[in-house]
Amino acid sequence: xxxxxxxxxxxxxxxxxxxxxxxxxxxxxxxxxxxxxxxxxxxxxxxxxxxxxxxxxxxxxxxxxxxxxxxxxxxxxxxxxxxxxxxxxxxxxxxxxxxxxxxxxxxxxxxxxxxxxxxxxxxxxxxxxxxxxxxxxxxxxxxxxxxxxxxxxxxxxxxxxxxxxxxxxxxxxxxxxxxxxxxxxxxxxxxxxxxxxxxxxxxxxxxxxxxxxxxxxxxxxxxxxxxxxxxxxxxxxxxxxxxxxxxxxxxxxxxxxxxxxxxxxxxxxxxxxxxxxxxxxxxxxxxxxxxxxxxxxxxxxxxxxxxxxxxxxxxxxxxxxxxxxxxxxxxxxxxxxxxxxxxxxxxxxxxxxxxxxxxxxxxxxxxxxxxxxxxxxxxxxxxx
Amino acid sequence: xxxxxxxxxxxxxxxxxxxxxxxxxxxxxxxxxxxxxxxxxxxxxxxxxxxxxxxxxxxxxxxxxxxxxxxxxxxxxxxxxxxxxxxxxxxxxxxxxxxxxxxxxxxxxxxxxxxxxxxxxxxxxxxxxxxxxxxxxxxxxxxxxxxxxxxxxxxxxxxxxxxxxxxxxxxxxxxxxxxxxxxxxxxxxxxxxxxxxxxxxxxxxxxxxxxxxxxxxxxxxxxxxxxxxxxxxxxxxxxxxxxxxxxxxxxxxxxxxxxx
Numbered sequence: 001x002x003x004x005x006x007x008x009x010x011x012x013x014x015x016x017x018x019x020x021x022x023x024x025x026x027x028x029x030x031x032x033x034x035x036x037x038x039x040x041x042x043x044x045x046x047x048x049x050x051x052x053x054x055x056x057x058x059x060x061x062x063x064x065x066x067x068x069x070x071x072x073x074x075x076x077x078x079x080x081x082x083x084x085x086x087x088x089x090x091x092x093x094x095x096x097x098x099x100x101x102x103x104x105x106x107x108x109x110x111x112x113x114x115x116x117x118x119x120x121x122x123x124x125x126x127x128x129x130x131x132x133x134x135x136x137x138x139x140x141x142x143x144x145x146x147x148x149x150x151x152x153x154x155x156x157x158x159x160x161x162x163x164x165x166x167x168x169x170x171x172x173x174x175x176x177x178x179x180x181x182x183x184x185x186x187x188x189x190x191x192x193x194x195x196x197x198x199x200x201x202x203x204x205x206x207x208x209x210x211x212x213x214x215x216x217x218x219x220x221x222x223x224x225x226x227x228x229x230x231x232x233x234x235x236x237x238x239x240x241x242x243x244x245x246x247x248x249x250x251x252x253x254x255x256x257x258x259x260x261x262x263x264x265x266x267x268x269x270x271x272x273x274x275x276x277x278x279x280x281x282x283x284x285x286x287x288x289x290x291x292x293x294x295x296x297x298x299x300x301x302x303x304x305x306x307x308x309x310x311x312x313x314x315x316x317x318x319x320x321x322x323x324x325x326x327x328x329x330x331x332x333x334x335x336x337x338x339x340x341x342x343x344x345x346x347x348x349x350x351x352x353x354x355x356x357x358x359x360x361x362x363x364x365x366x367x368x369x370x371x372x373x374x375x376x377x378x379x380x381x382x383x384x
Numbered sequence: 385x386x387x388x389x390x391x392x393x394x395x396x397x398x399x400x401x402x403x404x405x406x407x408x409x410x411x412x413x414x415x416x417x418x419x420x421x422x423x424x425x426x427x428x429x430x431x432x433x434x435x436x437x438x439x440x441x442x443x444x445x446x447x448x449x450x451x452x453x454x455x456x457x458x459x460x461x462x463x464x465x466x467x468x469x470x471x472x473x474x475x476x477x478x479x480x481x482x483x484x485x486x487x488x489x490x491x492x493x494x495x496x497x498x499x500x501x502x503x504x505x506x507x508x509x510x511x512x513x514x515x516x517x518x519x520x521x522x523x524x525x526x527x528x529x530x531x532x533x534x535x536x537x538x539x540x541x542x543x544x545x546x547x548x549x550x551x552x553x554x555x556x557x558x559x560x561x562x563x564x565x566x567x568x569x570x571x572x573x574x575x576x577x578x579x580x581x582x583x584x585x586x587x588x589x590x591x592x593x594x595x596x597x598x599x600x601x602x603x604x605x606x607x608x609x610x611x612x613x614x615x616x617x618x619x620x621x622x623x624x625x626x627x628x629x630x631x632x633x634x635x636x637x638x639x640x641x642x643x644x
Contacts, residue, residue, distance in 0.1 A: 008579040011456065015570045049571045062573030072572070 003302070012068045016075035020083075021050065028080035031211035032356050036305050037162050038211055041083055045117065050087060052115025056094060059107055061115035070253040070308040077257025078264070081360035082211035084257055087090065088156040088250030089212075090114070094121025097167055097243040099190065101231035110165055110190060117189065122163035123247070123371035124217050125240050132170075132373055135184060139219060141170040146226045148189060150219040156367070160215025166191045167243070168217075169236045186236030190228045197222030208359035245318045247368045248325035249311055252304045255325070255332035255364035259297050262332075262339040262357045266290060269352075270342055286342060293335045300328040319381045326374035329364035336361040385438040385532070385554075387429045388492055389462065390485055390499040390515070391422040393446055393453035397504060401613045408475060408608060409505060418453050421500025427567040428530050429498050430461045436532055439463050441492065445473065445484055451583050458578035459570035466492075470587040475601030478506070482514030483598040487591030489519060496537065497557040498622035501526055512559035522552045525559040 005013070031038050045051055051149075053059020061369040069091060077084030095114050098106055113119040116291055130136035139152025150170055157166075166332035172187040191198060201216030233241050269291065270281035280286045307324035336358035340347035347354050365371045395401060395414040402410040418426075429440045442457040444450050447469040468488045469520070476484060483494030489497065497519075499512035509525070516523035528547060529540035535554055540547040542561055597603055625633055638644040 007452065007455070008575050011452070011459065011570070011575045012572050015459075015575065019569060048569050049573055053572050057573065062571065062576070064572045064576050068572055068576075320528065 004365040008187045009067060009071065011069050012064070013075065016050075016072045017078075019044075019050075020079045024076055024083050025079035028082075028353065029350070029356070030315075031080060031082050033350070035205070037211045037213045038080075039081060039162070040235040042086060042117070042120070045087065046085075047117075049117070051090060051117030051120075051165070052095065053091065053207045055065050055091075055099065055115035057113060058238050059099070059115055060112040064312040066249065067305060070249060070304060073250055073253040074257040074260070074304070077254040078261035081254055081258050081357070082210075083211045084254040085158055085209055085212050085251070086120075087383075088247070088254055089123060090121045090163075092250040093123030093158075093243055094163070094165060094167055096246045097123075097230060097239055098190065100242065101188070101235075102190075102241055102275060103227075105227070106190065106230065112163060119164035120159055120162055121167070122157055123167045123243065124157050125244075126154060126156050127152070127167045128155050132370060134237070137169065137171065137184070137186070139170040141172050141187060143172075143226065144223075147223045148226060148229065150189070150191070150197070150222040150224065152219055154217040154219075155201075156204065157215055157217050158212055160213045160217065161203070162213045164193045166193070166217065167230065168219075168346050169240045170219075172233055172236070185234040186240070187233050188230040188236040188239045189224060190230050191219075191222070191224050195222050195224050206363075208356070208361070208363050229240040233382075241318075244368055245316075245321045246311060248321040248374070249304065249307045249317075251364055251368040252300075252307065252321070252324040252328040255328035255361065258332040258357050258361050258364065259293075259300065259328070262336045262354055262361075263290070263293050263297060265337040265352070265354055265357075266293070266342050266369070269346075273343075280342070289338055289342065293338060296331050297335065300324075300331040318377055322369070322374040322377035324370050325364075325368065326378065329361075329371060329374075332361040332364050333358075344364040385432065385495045386441070386493050386495045387432060387438050387496045387498060388441050388443055388489055388495070389422070389426045389429045390497065390512070391426060391442050391444050391453055391458070392419045392500070393417075393450045394419045394502045394503050394505045402612055403613075406608075407611045407613070412447065412449070412494050416449075416453070419500050419503045419505075420562040421502060421560055423500075423567045424562045424564040425498040425500050425558075426457055426462065427458060427565045427568065428527070428558075428560055429496075430568070431529070431565070432496075432532060433461070441466060441494075443468065443485065443488060443492075445476075445481060445488070449509055454583050455575070455578040456570060458581060459574035460568055461574065465581075465583040466586060467583050468586045468591075472588050472596070472600045475604065476582055476599065477604035477606035478508050478514060479605055480599050480601075480603040482511045482602065484591060485511070486515050486518035487594035488586055489515065490592035491586075491590065493507070495554040495642040497521070499557065499559050501559045501561050509559070512557060513606055516557040519557070522556040524550050524552055524556065527560050528556045528564055530558060530560075530564070549607060605639070 018162045049062040052061035053064045054066050057063040073084045073088050096109050114121050127137045141148045141150045168189045168191050171184045173185045175183050197220045199218045201218050204214040270286050273280045303324040307320040310320040340358050393416045396417045402413045404410045440462045441464045442462045443466045458493045502509035513523050526542040527539045528542045531538045538551050
C-alpha cells in the first residue's frame, strides 16, 4: 500500500494550487460580499480544461481520473468554496450522469460542450417538499407525441440561472403494488436553458457559498424533445442516487479544501499573533488544537481520495462516498469553528477569510445528502 | 519552423536555499521551479508555434530529477523534451554548461534557439550568449518582444529606458526576459499526456564536437570561493548615552570588531 501521489498527480495538484492562489483567492472575498457568480473565473477554468477533468478526450474532456478532479475541487475550495462547488455540481451532477447513462447522441450533443466548458451544467432533484425524502417530489413529466411535458418546480439548484444544461428528475408514472401502496416512478431528463415553459424563480440568499448561483427552477408545460429522456424510463431514482454518490465525492473534496484552507490560515496567524509576550502558536493549547485539526484533516483526505479511487475502479461506491462526505463535512465544520476561535475577535470579522470559511463549511453537512443521510447509507450497508 | 528552448530547473527561492559543503547548491534538497526567464522563452516559442506553426523542443541539462521540468514544459505545449544528464557533467560553470548544451544542440535541426536571459540561482546571463558563440549564431539578448518575418526574427531588446529593435536572420539565438509575456498554465490533460510521452535522455557520449576538458567541474574555469544565503541581522543593541560617551562607546565597539 502506497499513500504517496505519483508525479503526474503531484504536478496536477501544483497546477490547481497555483491557479487557485493567483486567480481565485484574490476574488474570494469580493465574490462572497457581492454574491456575484464568478463568471470570469469560470471562463479561465474553461480555457484550462478544469470543467471536464475526468471526461475522456473524445468527449471534449481532459482524459484524467476522478482523483485529479477531486484535487482540483479541493485546491479551489481551499481559497474559495464557491468556486469549488461550481466545478463540482457541473462535473459530478451534470456531466457524470450523461456520461454514465446517456446515449452516444446525447454524449456528443451535451457532454462535449459541457466538458470543454463552453456550457455549464446543473442538476435538479430537490423540491420544496422533497429534500432527504426525495420520493416526495411532485414534478411530473408526461409524454405528448414527440415531446415530454414537464410541470412542477425545483429548489436550491446550484449553478441555477447560469447553467445551460439541466438534469431534471420528474415523475413519469405512478404504480400500485400488491398491497395497494402507490409508488412514484421517476425518470431523468436533459433540459436545455430556454426550453419553452422553463423559467427561474427566486435567487436564494445564503449563509455561505454566496457567489454560487442558487435558484428555483419552474416548469410550466415545459416541452422538451422525446430523445432528452436520460436512461430508461422509470429509472430516474436510481440514476439520481448514483449521481449523488459521485456528487458526494465532489462535496467531500470541497469540505476537505475548506478545512485545509482554514488550517493554513490558522498556522500563519497563530505564529504572528502575540499575547502575553509570545506568539499564541507557542501556547500549548494552540499547539494541541492545531495537531488535532491536522490529524483529522489528513484522515478526511484519505477517505476522500479513497472514494475517488473507488469511483475510478468500482461500479458501486456509495459507502465510500458517504463516509468521505460525512467525515470531510464534519471536519470542515469542526475545523473552521475552531480556527475562528483561535483567531478570536479577528475571526469574527469579515476582514479575515476564516469567518467566510466557517459560513461556507456548514452547507457541506447539508447538501448532496445531509450528514444524517450519509449515516443512513453507511449503517444500511453494515446492517444489510 | 523548428524551435529549441533551453530551460533550467532552479530552486524555488521561496522555500529557502540550501548548500553543499563545497559551496555549490544542494539541488536535491530544494523545491524546484522552471526558471522564470526560461518559462517566458518557452511561452514565446509556444506563441510562435500557434501563430506560424512550429515544432518546439525543450532541452535541459541537470540531474535526472530535471525530467520534471521537461514534463511541465510539455504539459504547457512543447512537443518534445531532451534531458542531458551525466555524472561527468556535474559542477559545471557557465562555460562547461554552454559547451555541453551546444554539444547537445548540434544533434538537432533548428531555426531558432530561445534561452532565458539568466537563471535565478546563478544570475550570470552568460549561458545563452555562450551557446550562440559555440554554435556561431547571431544572438539577440534581453528580448521583450519577438516577431517572425520570413527567415528573419525582429526582436525588441530591452535597454535601460528604451528598447532597440533588431532584425536577425535565422538560425539565431534569443535570450528572453520574464517581462516578455505571461506564461500560460499547464492543463490537467497536458500533464497526463506529458507523462505518457518519452523524454529523450542524452549523456556525455551523445554530445557532439566537445572535449572532455571543457565539461563538468574539471572543465569549469570558475571556482566558487563561497556561497551563502542571505543572513538575517540580529536584533541589535540599543544604548542611551550622551554624545561623548556614545562616541567612545562606538569607537570601543569598532575596535572590538577590528573595524578600526
